[in-house]
Amino acid sequence: MIGTSIAEGHDFRVALAGNPNTGKTALFNALTGTYAKVGNYPGVTVESRRGQIRGSDITILDLPGCYSLIARSPEEEIAHDALTSRLGEVPPDVIIAVVDANNLSRNLYLVQQLAELGRPVVLALNMMDVARQRGVEIDVEALTTATGMPVVPTVATSGEGLQQLVEAVRTARSTATPSTQWPSLSEDERQVVEQAISDLNSAGAECSLGHTLWLLTSNATHVQSHWPQAWAIVAGARDDLERMPPQEPSAPFSRRLIAARYQKIDPIVARVVQQTRPPGPERTDRIDDVLTHPVWGMSFFMLAMAILFQAVFAWADPLIGLVENAMVWIGGVLQSTLPEGVLRELLIDGLVAGIGNILVFLPQILLLFFAIAILEDTGYMSRVALLLDRLMRRVGLSGKSFVPLLSSFACAIPGIMAARTIESQRDRLVTILIAPLMSCSARLPVYTLVIGAVFSTSEPVLGVLSAGGLIITAMYFLGIFMALAVAWMFKRTLLRAPPAPFIMELPAYKRPNVRDVCVQMWRRSRVFITQTGPIILALSVILWALMAYPRAELPAAERATLLETSQLAADSAEATTLIENAAATHRLRESIAGTLGRMIEPIIEPLGFDWKLGIGLIGSFAAREVLVSTLGQVYGVGSEAKEESVVLRQALLADVDPETKEPRFTPLVGVSLMVFFVLAMQCLSTVAVVRRETASWRWPLVMIAYMNGLAWVCAFATYQVGRLLGYS
């Protein structure tokens, strides 16, 4: 495990470890430029960030930020495993420990644990610019001597010190194995530990001090089941340590160990750090006076959210238009260059449509993640978690669930993945299960279509607010309300657990760094593309097949009737279009998808939907927004119909029930449809990601069952209550 020398000839690999909020990722971005590869740790679902240090042969691995190597969340487990080669990879040659110069004391705790691993460590003393500003001076040489590792002052955001850091890393690799850094244990304790190390080594286990301490302090059952041989060796030592006369007050060895580490750190910090100017009132505290104020803080937050959503949805519009036009243009090119036939149809209606379905959301998703990244980079997000903690506690969650849920407004998939930072397994699971109820971007086309069709001519409410806008807002709130209700229910029944402790660092406020914000935005958006892309694409092709086959031609008799009633000249352009659209509708009705739509009609009729909407619903299981183009085909206006399409709206409104002669698509049906879409689980990509994140099929199935059940019941209630109240 230890002792990798250059002579072995494998790559030079470096790991980047450190507390959260130390600028570790900024350092990673600065060292690698923008060419970092994002992938998965083998066998695990946490993302890894791997890159090449610019202009060198060094591969650098960015580990998730953690306060300790004792893992409490899935993210921290990764850091531990990567450093101790449990992931089956060769452990890194050198570890760069990123430390916040303003916060040396707590940061050195992790560094001490890293030093116990027996591998070369280089300390990057980051955020030196902030330290200088605050009048904090650090004696770098003294720190180097005291910690036994090279210390390099850096400012990741400006690039200061990076070259020296890389040089120090190279030197560290070629120097002899570093001397072991012991925490300040008592003589007796130290003897027992040394004996345990020796025993483990004799048994062939080759354990570092760090790993031995881990075996001696970790949960007994865990060690017994995972490392039975090691357990046999250390069991005796564990007993000895527990029975040792305690320094007062009494505490298990694991606690004494933590104290012992800090006992080593405290004198170092006292010697090395100097406050050259008296610290005035910190800017961070003055900002917090406002932003965490019960009234002003909440107001600011509401305002920020309102601006955020307004901006995202308004600014995304022109970009969405661009994407749509591009897709139409490509479709047109294919239409004119390829011969008529299955291949052309497959490409245009399957592939291009599928790609369009994915790309059309990119503008909104990029913008929302940009905004979230800015909020996080400034340090404001942790304050938001504080503000919302009280509300979240009412349903059994904590403020930490906020960012995953906020991200889900763009797309639930990155939101669900963001839940990895939640320590409590049950809270994490509940957050994942309710994330899809946050109305994602894909639902908007549905809302837009319905509003445009049935509410665009409504009177403004209170003379100012548009009825449509109010209804969309209501739909968003419906989703949020249901999510909280469902969370409450889960936490009281299936996923009962005592409220998780809420211990959270509040980083100092800082100016957001544009590069880091953009990298973060792109990282999360990329997840959306790579996770949903293949699935949506595949489903779009399948859906196309379901809607295209079996091929049924419009009977000649129908064609003739159509021409007669429309009174158009048989060879005119309008007649041709009319016939083509009617033929498309007929084909759709007789296709597999159409048959399915008619089959489910009994189930959806109580919700106010007919078989045409049924086909739309089937289509929307590929991707929610596919409802619009499917409805376009069903109502005979062509599949290029968009949600703003006036023709489609008119077709919807003109649709009349053959028996009662009443319009089928009424405002009530529209609301029922929207309610259904708010709550239903239709996105198979989300299901796939939940499967991966929870490592089983149980929870995805629970999610599908509860969400679709809820959607049906609520749409049913909406429609039936509406009927009772006299609407049609």
Next chain:
Amino acid sequence: MTLADQPLGCDALIAHVHADGPLGDRLMEMGLTPGTKVQILRQSAGGGLLQILIRGYRLSLRRSDAATIELCP
């Protein structure tokens, strides 16, 4: 006297962390060790959350968790 009872803005020394299991471990790893200076900076509207100054940085925790931290007299 526990951290939960400590008035705002006054320094105190930590005597012992009574919390069981992972909570107590976590509190100590975050720097709340016996003999360390701690101060409450502010509290939330309902009083449920506290923001403390410890080892030079700001940490927020619930009042119920703070109640497990005994202070020196």
